[in-house]
Every structure is written in structure tokens, then in C-alpha cells.
Amino acid sequence: MFIHAPSFTQRPRRRRSRVIATPRTDPNEKRRRILDAAVQVFAARGFYNARVSDIAKEAGVADGTIYLYFKNKDDLLISLFEDRMEVIIADFRRKLTGTDSARDQLRIFVETHLQMVADQPSLAEVLTVELRQSSKFMREYKAPKFQEYLGLLEEVVERGRQTGEFRRDLDPRITRRVLFGALDEVSLYWVSTRRKPYTLERAAKEILSICATGVFSAKELKP
Amino acid sequence: MFIHAPSFTQRPRRRRSRVIATPRTDPNEKRRRILDAAVQVFAARGFYNARVSDIAKEAGVADGTIYLYFKNKDDLLISLFEDRMEVIIADFRRKLTGTDSARDQLRIFVETHLQMVADQPSLAEVLTVELRQSSKFMREYKAPKFQEYLGLLEEVVERGRQTGEFRRDLDPRITRRVLFGALDEVSLYWVSTRRKPYTLERAAKEILSICATGVFSAKELKP
């Protein structure tokens, strides 16, 4: 199920070339290149330690060019969030609409989340680590796309409660945080570890199992 | 059970005075004051946006004084981790030894964690947010005390598996991340929200409930 480190995650490394100058760049090809570079550089050094010029170099553009597409460094990170989350959320929506079963939807959610981590570890690292900072470094930024993402999860929980698949006494606001937290923490650990102690496929099963039926043994539940 | 925002988190604001200097401070009273100030300032502005002079001002000491107790700004954050986690871990150990039941231990763990969050929200914010960054900004720093904390959680899981209270098929490495992730995410949300949508007491019950028996409704488990 999970394919690790696909070619997708390999940055194109389009280096500056003084001879062959940008062959037929479409309107926001540059913008995309800059965002790709930002993902790599933020993942590698963290937002605060990343220099705008690092990103420019990685993207193969001049420093000033970044400011043609983004207001400032903060905006670069925010745009990165918005941009990538949009794609991710669309992907989730597409997959989730394939079934009416909340149990299946939960499975799909967990699997898709971890698949994204496997496919785009750098992006996962940025979203996982820097998103936390965001509420701090930009007081006004509310990460609407992240709210939307959590909203997806809440919808699944809500549906489960309504269909009776999930317990009725769950508080969806808390439950979504618990589920997201579990996913996020496992993801963070996975992307930041050199030697992976377990596959994400395995992690997906375990997370699902715990979230579905808990850690208590079945016999304990009987009496 | 949970007491919110105790006076502990209010900074004393002992300002410098040219007249009344050095009021017979015991050896590491200064060190403690600086660490307390660092917690507040890092929580309020984040590590990277916090200025060393902010912390000095908050602690009521001169900028240079901080460098008598800490090697540099990084060391201040690391020391803060080590220092506070040590106390927290000792507290956990003390409480966990009160029972042999893994189910009780899990409850105690969750409650103690959230109680800490309630008691020291600023500290919780720093530990929650900045710890993530730490692996990034200080490549060599391995956060040993955090490993120890996770170790406590793993011990509980391991015990539960051995006593039969918890499912035998759990992978303790993953399970501890799932449990910690749930706790951490709920904590992060709680400390970073102005209007608290639920009490931490409520959150503790919910987290425990989900982790213990999962989100699936009981009837679903029967067949």
C-alpha cells in the first residue's frame, strides 16, 4: 500500500544556468518552483534558520524574484500551507466520497494521511513542525486550511456517530484532535528518524486499531 | 480536579533597581528566575522571536547575567527542557508507583499530563511547540528527557500487555506515540486557544475513553 520515497519527493534541482535561461516558463511555473524549493529548505533547516536566499538558490531564481510572487518570508510559508493543503484536502475529499461507511472513511483518512507522509516527507515535516510555530510567529494567521483539514476529520466522526458506527458519546471537537494528534505524532517521528523502526503501513494499521477499539483487551470490556 | 492558570504562571516582574541591588540571592535563585522568565517569553513569542534581552528584563537581571548561567540562547532552551522535564518526570514516577494496575496508570498518566498543562500552560506551550523545533535547530540535541518521558508511557503500555489489561498485539513503540500524540495535540490546542471550548478534565476523560475502548460503538464490536 505505502510506497516509500517515490520520485515525487526528489526535488528537480533545476539549477541556475547562465547559458540556457529559463526555457518557456509558463506564468506561475516560477511560483511553483519557489514553493517546491521552500518545502525543501524549510524541511531541511526549519523556517527560522532558512534564508530566503537559500530558497532562491534552490529554486534557481534571484532573491528579489521571490518578492514578485510572495509578500515576504512569512507569506511564503503561509502560501506554502494554503497551496499544499488545498491539494491534499481535495485528494482527501475525493477519496472519502467513495464510501458512506464512517469506518471505511476513517481507514481511508489514516491511510491517506500516512501515504502523504510517505510520498512527501519534506512537506510532511514542514506541515508538522512549522505549522505549530505558525500560530506563534504570525499571531493573526489562523491556518484556515488546517481548520478545514480538521473539519474533514470531524465530519467523519460526526457521520460515524450518526450512523451508529461510532460511539454517540464522543465529543467531535476532542475526538478530532485525538485522532489528528496520533497521526501527526507518528508522522513527525517517522519523518525525523533516519532508520525507520516500522513501516507507515504498519503504523496505519496500529493507529486504526487503537482508535477503533482502544488499547484495552477485549475481555476487559465484557463485564 | 484541574485548576486553571494558577498564580505560578504569573511572572514576578522584579525590576532592576540601582538602589537596592542583589537582595541576598541564594546560589541558583537567579538561575531559576531566568528559567522562569524564559518559559514566559518563549511561550509568548516563540524561541526565535524571543530576544535574550526580553528574558533578562522579565527575569529582572542584566543581559549579561544570563550568560553567567547559560552558554547561549540555545543552551537556555535546552536547560529549560532538561530542568522542567526532570521535575515533571519525577512527579509522574511518584504518581505512577501508587498502583499496579496499568489501566489506572494510564489514567494517572493522562490526568497528570493534562494537570501539568492546566497548572503551567506557558511551560506546556514551550515544551509542546519548541520541542518540535529543537530536533531541527539543534541537530545534535536528542532531548533525552523527552525520550525518558516517552519511556514512562511505554512502560505503562508494556505493563498492560503483560498483565493482560491491554491488548497483547499492541506495538509499544507505536502505541506510545499514538497516546502521546493525542495528549500533546489536545494540550497544544488548549493552551493556544483564548476561549477554552472544553475543560481539560473533560478532555482527559475523552482521551482516556477513546484510547481505552476506541471510537467504534460497542455493538459494532460484538459480531
Place this chain on the structure above:
Amino acid sequence: MFIHAPSFTQRPRRRRSRVIATPRTDPNEKRRRILDAAVQVFAARGFYNARVSDIAKEAGVADGTIYLYFKNKDDLLISLFEDRMEVIIADFRRKLTGTDSARDQLRIFVETHLQMVADQPSLAEVLTVELRQSSKFMREYKAPKFQEYLGLLEEVVERGRQTGEFRRDLDPRITRRVLFGALDEVSLYWVSTRRKPYTLERAAKEILSICATGVFSAKELKP
């Protein structure tokens, strides 16, 4: 022969202007301006008391600009040495090749050295005073250009010994130090004194005379 304090040593004082920015500066015109400014400021205040911002102001550039051309303050001093010594050495070489007589070469060397002092007193002050420190403040820096300068002097001595113009029993390693020391000390005194007690032309003759035939009166040499 010796022309004192030419306009060369007067700094241009091109001040920053928010209106007329970057007046079509050729590639390393800025670099030259910064080095010129560094000579003035180091001469006026000494390396350690000179602030990088002083040099920037003197050069009419922003503080940060200096770091586009030099690694750091130390590098600025080292670069200054290398840069100026290169020109000086080339000048010496050119002049020395005009004759085969070691006696003439020695005269030319002394005159050229003191002429440089007269023409560029600030530079002379920096080279004279700060060069001594350099072996101290930058343990690794070996002042290769200074070695080359001493090498020139040694070549003259060596040639004199071979042509028989100079005494055969001279140790060139010591002799070059003696000659350089005499020149350097007179130069240092001259540049650091307000009211000049003698002209450098006079000093050149005296130094030559002493080095050529010594201080003993001729009659003493007879018996």
C-alpha cells in the same frame, strides 16, 4: 624628492544619499572604497578601536556592504595588507630592476620605502603598527606579502655580497632585519609625530649612510 601628505591620503567622504543611489559603480570600485576607508580608519584609531561601522561610514556604504566584499573584520585587515603590499612590491621590483649595482639598489630601496611613507602616511601607519599585531591576533596569518617584501631586501643584500659591493661575512637573514628595522622605526616615528623633526629625504640619506659605512668614524677603521 619626497612629497609630503599628498591629496591621495585625503578620504573622499562620499556620503550615502537616499536620492542618488549606486552611481554606476564598476565591479570592485566598492571594494577599493572600503579598503581606502579601512586604511584611514585603522590608521586613525587602530584596528581594535576601529568600528566596522566607522569604516562603512567613511567608505560611504552600509555596514552590511562590507561583508559582501570581506569575510569579517580580520579579513578586511588581511586583505588590506595583501592588496597594498602587492602594489608596493610591484613598484619596488620595477624600480630595483633599473640597476645591477647593489649599492644603488639599496639606495633605491630605502628611498622608495620612505617615499611610500611620505605619500601614504596612513597606509604606512597601518602596515607599520598593525602588522606587528597581526601575528598575534591571527595566529594562522603569516603575512606572506611581508615575507616577500623582506625577500626583496634580502635579494639586494645577497647580490651585494656576490658582487663584492657588500661585506661577504654578512648574514642575510639578520642583515635584512637590521635594515628593515631601521627603516620601519624611522617611518613609525615620522608618521606618528605631529611636528616632523626632519624630512624623510634627510632620514633616507642618514639611514643609507649608517647602513653603508656604519657609525664609527673613518679614522677608527684604519688601525
Place this chain on the structure above:
Amino acid sequence: MFIHAPSFTQRPRRRRSRVIATPRTDPNEKRRRILDAAVQVFAARGFYNARVSDIAKEAGVADGTIYLYFKNKDDLLISLFEDRMEVIIADFRRKLTGTDSARDQLRIFVETHLQMVADQPSLAEVLTVELRQSSKFMREYKAPKFQEYLGLLEEVVERGRQTGEFRRDLDPRITRRVLFGALDEVSLYWVSTRRKPYTLERAAKEILSICATGVFSAKELKP
């Protein structure tokens, strides 16, 4: 004649001891210890890179104690000059009064100077290197003792001119600089080189020889 690196130059390294506290310190035993330490530390690191606390540690006293004996760091260097030069000058005077011959006096001067360098290389390094800076870093300080030292040399030259031992046409102001420069440069090179390329005994002979009869070969003087 020259004895290299005598025990004198080995610093006593009287380390602080919390048990045996300063056994019967005479009035300015501390002052002497501080000056000794300053010589070592200034020689090792240079005036500007030396920290007052380094000197205090080397002297085995508290940082603040230094300010009981010296006004500030500058004053420490000045006092060091005055103090040591006084002893050196007295030594020179004693030795120079032993003869009426200017030629002998010149020999004694050169030998005594280089003997001092051999005996107290650290002191020589400080006097040689930092003295140059002094006119720079302390505009007002005129190094009276250094003037006195040069005065000694001038007296020798003056006497030589009067007795007819030295050439009458010498300018004593310039000649003293030439002689001192030769001595100083050779000394500087000698103290700052690890592997000594020649003994100071040898250097003394060479310097004397050059200063006495010059570098020109005798036959050249005839016609």
C-alpha cells in the same frame, strides 16, 4: 654570553587556593603578581585579546582586586611599561657607566638589550609589540620611559661623536632610531619565532658589526 629561557621567564603559576589563603603577602606583592601575570597574558594574547579576568586568574587574584592596584586595563599596560622599563633602564645605566668608550657603550647597549630579550621573552614581546599600539590606543600616553630609553641610546651616540669615536655628521635623533629599530626588529622576530634561526649572541655581533662599519665592503671605502 646569552642564556636562553632562564627560569625567570617561567611564571610561578601561583594558583588560587581556597585552603591556604595568601601566606603573609607583603604590601605590593599582589601588585607584582598582577604585573607578572599581565606580561604573560599580554604576550600570549595581545593587549586587546587579553581579558582582565585572564590576568586575574593567572595572578591568582579576583578580578576586582586588579582595580585596587590599577585604574583600568590601560593603566595596567602603562604601569607595566613604566615598571619594567625603570628596572631595565637602571640596569642599562649601571652597565654603561662602567666605561668611557662610546664604542664599548654601544656594544654593551646592544648586548644588554638582546640579553633582556633572551631572559624575558614575554616582556620583550609586550614591549616590542604593544608599545607600538600604545601611542595609538592612548593618545595622551607618551611613554616617557621609552623616551628615556631612547635617550640612553642618544647619549651613547652623542658621546661617540664628541670623543671622535663616531662620525661627527651623524644626526643623533635619526641615529638612535636606526639603532633602536635594528635592535627592536631583530628582537621581535626572535621572540615570535618558534625555531630560532640564529642565536641572539650571533645577532648581537652582526648588529654591532653593521652599525659600526656598515654593510659596504672595506675595499669600497678606500677610494
Place this chain on the structure above:
DNA sequence: GATGAATGAGCGTTCATTCAT
């Protein structure tokens, strides 16, 4: 007198951002 913890002015350096070309 002696101590050394504390002070805080001062400075080297970085890097996000601008703007003339």
C-alpha cells in the same frame, strides 16, 4: 583589603527586503 557576581554599553555580523538596472 579582597572578592566575584552582576552589570550593561558596545559591537560584529546577519539577512529580509528593496530597487536601479
Place this chain on the structure above:
DNA sequence: GATGAATGAACGCTCATTCAT
């Protein structure tokens, strides 16, 4: 649009000096 040299505000850290003990 694209560039990248230039800018200068900002800040971490040092260390000479002070002064309560």
C-alpha cells in the same frame, strides 16, 4: 518580469568595570 548588489535594523554575546559583602 527578473536580477542581485546594497541596505540597515536588529540582536546575540563579550568583557571591562563596579560594589555589596
